[in-house]
Amino acid sequence: MFEWSDEHQMIRTAVREFVDKEVRPHREALEHGDMPPYELLRKLYSSFGMDQMAASSFDRRIAKEEAGETGRPTADADGEGDAGGGGMTLLPIIELCKCSPGMVTAMGVSVGLTSAAIMNKGTIAQKKRWARDLLTLDKIGAWAITEPNSGSDAFGSMQAVARIDGDEFVLNGSKTFITNGPFADTIVFICKLDEGNPPAERRVVQFVLDKGMTGLEQSKPLRKMGMHSSPTGMLFLDDVRVGTDRLLGESLDAYAAKAGREASKATFTIERTGVAAMALGIIERCLELSVPYAKSRIQFGQPIGNYQLIQLKLAKMEVARLNVEGLVFRTLEMAAAGKGMGLAQASASKLYAAQAAMEVALEAVQIFGGNGYMAEYEVEQLARDAKVLQIYAGTDEIQITHIARALLA
């Protein structure tokens, strides 16, 4: 694949129109954090039938599981399902990132990470209870792993804890930097199981919590450098009592000593492949804005695009665009061939794309000069937003360790 198919282009045109008409007019409100992104995301889902597609895909998968079959559901006769390939997922990500990348984070954490955690580890009953509504965006999800003292070393320094009390679990701990935390209806809470053993040997377990449960507090959104259209917050758990029905898998047998960590790593891979698409959206938007500006901005009697220092910036931006687009196409091709990207490859892709987006966005600010530093010209927002791509879903430094570990293994 070296270009988008006809269908992909139609999807892109339609989503672009939606973003221009429905999202862009709210950019100010979204970027000042006054407007949560969820109603706009739900409108996106219903306008393009993404909610119905997600629901019927879920129903087919559950029907197969109930019949004792495994594997992903195949597309049905009228072309629904996987016929459009990952393009149906990635194109909305790319187009939304041209306006408000934070919306993608809010959407991805809910329909991607949180629902995937439940779909990977939950029982059929748990999937029906929580995952379907997350996949259709009827409910908003949060995936709570990071803590004040446990970032990149997520499992090693994790302090959130579950204690067994009769046939219940008692949950305690604090989580921070949790996307959708302030508004989430459904929270996947990752913690260690205290069975009286030393913290390093404790099993990592996952519970599903609902908004409003006794002992659960969801903070207001935190003020961030960028990604303002993605509400981020803290969670505080003070003796939250849950039954086994909220333990993903509904049995501690599902959590062998290292299994919980492996399940979370599968989630990391999904998260990282999405970042390349986000980076592509940011890079494409920077070029869309910078090229006309370089042609029309006159200094010293001629367009600044005539100057080689500006040309170098534009050329490097185009190189980055081609490379990141190649990574996105690779993701799609691999998915179409039924092959998942391994963690090391997903890490490499994420590392490159995040750095490229950051460089391109900063160079776009530079091309715009003083105007670029002003909020009105949009590129400063993209530069602030791009920075987080190098931090969340595994910092650049963590990606490097994953790539190197695979090479040296």
Place this chain on the structure above:
Amino acid sequence: MNVVVCVKQIPDPSVPGQLEADHTLDRSAKPILDESDSFGVEMALQLVDAAGGGEVTLISLAPNGEVSGLRTALAMGAAKAVLASDDAFAGTDALGTAKVLAKCIERVGDADLVLAATESSDGYTGTVPVQVAELLGWPALTFAKKVDIADGVVTIQRQTEAGYDVVQSSLPAVVSVTAGVVEPRYPSFKGIMAAKSKPVDNVTAADLGLDGQVGWAGARQSIVKVEQAPARLAGEKFEDDGTAAEKIVAFLEDLKVI
């Protein structure tokens, strides 16, 4: 309830247009669905939904077997399309276009209603819908900003300068709809994936029995000359000597805007 919608596939208006040596529009680039036609498509889909049965069929006259604009309307939910595309159609004027569309409507066969935009966004003749109605011998209802169907009668609100007229006729009929009659839906992803497999009936001038009546040969109008629109004249300038406000008021009164 079967509705036929006349749709035009036009050069993308966001790209500067070019003229050919014969003064016709350069149509070699991939065309898009004329936005003014998306209202008719949406109206048709809603009418068929409300009727509880039937389907929406598109008809289009386009060069080079172009279907990309049709695909957009098929993705919105139209069931099928008739595409008239033939080198013999090159140079067809407005009346010739109406002949082609009328023959296509006859070919579809079971239309209860034909919808069209009031005019295309590239040619702007605004004559085709009534010509089609005349050729079919059906009533023409124009400039509809609202369309209702009940008991075999179509009722529209016809936009006027002062408000609207209520106009009724029996079916079948041809109705031209204004932009904004309804809010066009976005094509669903499922619709986009399904659009490619929906049937498109490709027809030629011979298939429609129009040999010699269309194209340059059949055209009764020709484009003799194309000129740049005159540059806007410079406005009148007043230095404010204390009477500028009165002058502005007098100017606006002259325009009858106050």
